[in-house]
Amino acid sequence: MSTLLEKHIVELLQERNEKAISLLYEHYGDTLYGVANKVVRNEELAQDVLQESFVKIWKKSDSYDPTKAKLFTWLFRITRNTAIDKLRSRNTKSDKEIQMDVSDVYNLGVDSIKPELMDVRENLDKIEDKYQVVLEALFFQGMTQQEASDELDIPLGTIKSRLKIGLRELKKIYGSPMLWILVINLIQT
Amino acid sequence: MKDKIKIFLDSDLLEKYLLGTTNAQENLQVERYIAMYPQVRETYDELQENLEAFAKLHAIKTPEGLKQRIIARIKSEHVGRKRFFRYAVAASLATLLFAGASYFFYDQNQSLQEENEMVNNKIQLLEEDMKERLEDVRNQFIVLNNPKTKKYNVNGNKKAKELKAIAYINPVKKLSYINVSKLPNLPENQCFQMWAEVNGKMVNLGVIQEATDKEKLMALPYAEEAVGYITIEPKGGNETPTVENIVANIAY
Numbered sequence: 548m549s550t551l552l553e554k555h556i557v558e559l560l561q562e563r564n565e566k567a568i569s570l571l572y573e574h575y576g577d578t579l580y581g582v583a584n585k586v587v588r589n590e591e592l593a594q595d596v597l598q599e600s601f602v603k604i605w606k607k608s609d610s611y612d613p614t615k616a617k618l619f620t621w622l623f624r625i626t627r628n629t630a631i632d633k634l635r636s637r638n639t640k641s642d643k644e645i646q647m648d649v650s651d652v653y654n655l656g657v658d659s660i661k662p663e664l665m666d667v668r669e670n671l672d673k674i675e676d677k678y679q680v681v682l683e684a685l686f687f688q689g690m691t692q693q694e695a696s697d698e699l700d701i702p703l704g705t706i707k708s709r710l711k712i713g714l715r716e717l718k719k720i721y722g723s724p725m726l727w728i729l730v731i732n733l734i735q736t
Numbered sequence: 737m738k739d740k741i742k743i744f745l746d747s748d749l750l751e752k753y754l755l756g757t758t759n760a761q762e763n764l765q766v767e768r769y770i771a772m773y774p775q776v777r778e779t780y781d782e783l784q785e786n787l788e789a790f791a792k793l794h795a796i797k798t799p800e801g802l803k804q805r806i807i808a809r810i811k812s813e814h815v816g817r818k819r820f821f822r823y824a825v826a827a828s829l830a831t832l833l834f835a836g837a838s839y840f841f842y843d844q845n846q847s848l849q850e851e852n853e854m855v856n857n858k859i860q861l862l863e864e865d866m867k868e869r870l871e872d873v874r875n876q877f878i879v880l881n882n883p884k885t886k887k888y889n890v891n892g893n894k895k896a897k898e899l900k901a902i903a904y905i906n907p908v909k910k911l912s913y914i915n916v917s918k919l920p921n922l923p924e925n926q927c928f929q930m931w932a933e934v935n936g937k938m939v940n941l942g943v944i945q946e947a948t949d950k951e952k953l954m955a956l957p958y959a960e961e962a963v964g965y966i967t968i969e970p971k972g973g974n975e976t977p978t979v980e981n982i983v984a985n986i987a988y
Binding site: 572576615 | 752
């Protein structure tokens with residue numbers, strides 16, 4: 548979002564003003580919720596993750612250094628790590644039933660039905676699957692390019708070129724004014 | 737130099753840093769590269785933009801009420817923190833108080849122990865003293881009560897005509913006592929002193945205090961053919977008797 552808003556939020560965080568959390572939720576909540584859901588693949592769990600992430604954000608707010616990362620990058624790191632920890636603690640409980648539930652919920656709930664997500668879905672669809680997979684591996688699963696190459700069984704060179712193209716496509720989308728309107732719509736709803 | 741940058745950018749370290757999966761050492765390395773090389777900084781910024789854009793594509797509308805739950809939770813954490821500090825302050829005070837009290841009690845205990853030791857010593861001394869006195873009284877009783885005890889009246893010579901004393905000697909029990917009942921007045925700077933010659937040796941038996949010793953029997957060291965003497969000596973007593981000042985003698 549605008550750097551001005553970012554600045555304002557950071558200031559509020561440093562003053563330990565609770566309004567910061569409200570603003571963060573309004574402007575990043577949906578995205579972070581999406582990130583959490585992408586990792587844990589369960590909406591209920593993703594809600595827990597989001598809640599815990601916000602608590603961490605609040606507690607660690609004095610550790611945020613704007614010179615080292617954009618506000619979103621920092622928020623993303625916390626959310627993603629919280630989600631991964633959550634997933635790990637779930638998996639160590641080795642509850643297979645829950646994992647089955649996870650896939651059910653994921654299939655029914657998130658991906659298809661919600662109408663307010665359709666616009667974003669459309670945009671995402673503009674990026675071909677093969678590029679998306681690489682982007683996801685990199686951004687959400689935190690794989691290195693080498694790991695993505697091993698995991699997806701795609702040569703490293705192909706990973707690199709797909710990443711490049713994927714990012715270019717991405718830039719096309721969020722560079723277009725359409726997306727801004729969409730994103731703003733999404734945040735205001 | 738360019739190779740170095742290329743190797744770094746190819747290493748995935750920057751991507752790992754972006755996601756926060758680097759360790760502390762790697763963080764330092766990446767941050768150094770970002771600070772030193774504009775090309776790395778540019779790539780990093782671009783990655784951040786891409787990340788945000790890509791993440792936004794996956795945004796999902798958060799469910800109703802979640803925001804309120806989160807805000808409420810954070811408020812309670814905030815309060816919890818305040819409460820924690822309050823508890824911390826209270827705990828610190830309590831600790832301080834406890835330390836103070838501990839020191840006070842330790843100190844008190846220490847002085848009580850010292851006092852206890854002193855009292856014990858005193859009791860022991862008293863016990864010994866009492867035993868001694870009891871023994872003395874017993875001996876006096878034996879001497880006075882024994883039919884074999886001989887009673888001698890001792891009178892002063894011309895230097896102390898008023899002097900009157902009674903000696904009790906028991907040769908069987910080998911005990912002898914003397915009771916000085918009357919002493920003539922002496923100048924301030926003089927006193928009566930009691931001696932005994934035992935086996936050719938002169939033994940100092942101490943100064944006779946008229947007031948306190950009137951009712952008291954003084955033990956005499958017993959020996960065959962010992963002689964007791966009373967002399968006038970300078971106040972405080974003398975180390976050897978002044979022979980010309982002998983006022984009475986008791987041969988027993």
